[in-house]
Amino acid sequence: MNVEIKISHALKKYGDNVIIPDLTVDIRKGEFFTLLGPSGCGKTTLLRMIAGFNTIEGGDFYFNDKRINDLDPAKRNIGMVFQNYAIFPHLTVKKNVAFGLQNRKLPKDQIEERTEKFLSMMKIQEYKDRLPERLSGGQQQRVALARALAIEPDVLLMDEPLSNLDAKLRVEMREVIKEIQNSLGITTVYVTHDQEEAMAVSDRIAVMNQGVIQQIDTPKALYQRPGNLFVATFIGRTNVLDEEIYEDTRGKGVRFGNGFLLPMENLMEEARAGQKVKVSVRPEEFVIAGQEAEGVGATVEYSTFLGLNTHYIVTLDTGERVEIIQESQIDDILEKGSKIRLQVKNEKINVFTEDGSRSLVR
């Protein structure tokens, strides 16, 4: 029952308004695949095209070798969890879960057995005779998930399933989802705009913007080696600085505004001396050093103590403001106006072309 989803050259338009111009992606068997992007980027649209609720204006959608473009949504064998759960308010929890099974005309005892199985898997057995309106948000979420899984679908689709829950429940439910998906090994496509949530649950993430996939990779790779500036800024926090490439006898590196030279070993061949670049330095990739050390000069503006970490907002000597995160120290927090020097972890930072479209780091 495990299915690989292949989408090639998908096109979605509403009238003359192109939402997804040309999208190709392969989702592997049993993978937890997430579509991540800002609102309006076309991620939900794509999900609904897979589900069959949106028309497909061009391209091919395959489940394994079966083309599903014109297949009725009812026949795609998909389990779907909706943002608002879409639980039938007139049916009890148990009847909601059994709904899909009844449509398959399974024998009664089998329906009973499978319903019970998924009710207990989602830990909602005790509510089975209640109407949905008497359940909390988290419980409703569990019903929606049990209902989607009960039909043993080839593919599980989830459209921002956690966005209606409060912060604590969200963390709890995403563990539940991840665990269930792992144990069933079902190919899952998940849509969210919350990057932390995406990182927490996904095997791979496709970052989307304006209908185009910017990068598909594991959460770790997306964070550490973003393919372009959009991904670098969308995933996690980062400081973007306009700098220049230099080259000397020892190799290439980045020259910072005040003349500080940072040698880098992983720059691509095409990076030429004097080339203007965007440098993405995450807050934790700065190291605060004393005034006598080498580095970029800066002045502390203010600090925020958050327990584990301390955040500093500093102004570089070149006038740019950057954010720095340091593990909190036992000695005093740097005071406003302190002069410091910043060193940079050169193996971690990312360098992009001036237009931000490509990474220059191997």
Next chain:
Amino acid sequence: MKTKKKFDMWWGVSIAILLLYGLFMLYPLFKMLIQSVFDNETGEFSLRYFQQFFSDSYYFSTLFNSFKVSICATGLTLLLGVPLAYIYNLYEIKGRNFLQVMIILCSMSAPFIGAYSWILLLGRAGVITKFVKSAFGITMPNIYGFNGILLVLSTKLFPLVFLYVSGALKNVDNSLLEASSNMGCQGIKRFFKVVIPLCMPSIMAAGLMVFMRSLADFGTPLMIGEGYRTFPVEIYKQYVGETGTNHNFAAAISVVAILITAIIFLIQKYASNRFSFTMNALHPIERKKPGKAASVLMHLYCYGMVAVSIMPQVYLIYCSFRNTSKTGNMFKEGYSLMNYQQVFETMGDSIYNTIRICGGALIVIVVMAILISYLVVRRRNLINGIIDTLSMVPYIIPGSVVAIALVMGFSRAPLALTGTAWIMVIAMCIRRMPYTIRSSVAILQQIPITVEEASASLGASKFKTFYKVTVPMMFNGVISGAIMSWVTLITELSSSIILYSSKTITLNLGVYIMVSRGTDGKACAVSTILTLFTVLSLVLFMKVSKNKEIAL
């Protein structure tokens, strides 16, 4: 969202509904239009009936009278109903639920019954007239004519305004009022500067509703109008009057009537579009306790108005238990159930007819409304757009015009329906469907489409999704709408009075017939039975509908 042009069951439904509208609404209206422009003597095309109508001040004045009384009634109901809704929703009033039920009850009998009862109270030989005359020597003002119509219509229709404006006030967020007070706008000033503008779309909708009903109402002027002629009465007289009927002329007046109501409808639509905005209250208005003096005044106002409006109905119930003379024309001393006895002996059929005809119409209306609202909301396309527009047409057609058009359309074979129960059912369906469709559409729009998608993704077919998921979810709302429709159906007069035959007399028609024969006792008894039906329906409604929202 799905726009694939695949032919399925719903296409068949669309086409069937379109054909039904074509046959039972457009065809009769077309027939009527044809009749209005042909001379009934020479059989040639002529506009002489229209000419006659507009040139003869006798006829033209009916139009003017109708307008005058409708505009005054609209103004007066707004003046009475808006403050009532405001007080009811913003302040603590004792016995709120009781008050609401009474207000609704006021609107729930046929206007002509109200008119009849007012005559019994304030007419030339009315109880109050006589009492005031003998006790104080004062002659009460004349109730017949313009004043009487205005009195009857406004005591009957102010609940409409109340319900519409209450609905709007329920969507006003408390913080809007607080913000207004915060910025120094309070009390009366806030009422005019904030509350009224916020409710404006509903006020205008209520205004239109009242205006259309007053304009099309014909039982009231017929009963209490005497010399004050309005055009629905004129249509009726031209069509079934005792002397000098002229069907072509009646058709011509009907066409004029439709044109006028259409224009008013369009003007209102244009105006309300300019005022339209959406509101959703996160925090509904918190009702406040008014000061002592204000509280007394408010209670007096609310209960006073209800008392005056409900008085005629109560008086009729009282009269129904009085003894009458043998012929039934005079009330005598003492109380008994003799009126009821006579009614059941002679008019048992009318109860059966009411259930048969109104019940039949109700079933058709509910089924059609569910289907049409599904087509209109979930499956937008050209045909369903046309159906949507067609379903609104009856809004602007007065009941008597519907009836005349149907008679003109279906008096000959193969569709000779005149005089049967069928034609009354059709008329009721046409008259009532727009309201039920509108409320079904509103219900369906509130149901997120994802619920149906969830059903589809769980393997249910379109049809199965519709009857297993969509219909059950709509059902509560539709049923409460249906009960309200039922109440208006059993009090329907303007079309049935033209369409009825001796075999299809309903309770409401029964009252009319009794009144016109002068058998007051029986009339009171029948109208009491009718009131009982209404109250029972209302109780049922309260049980069924969870939110207790009432919309007409």
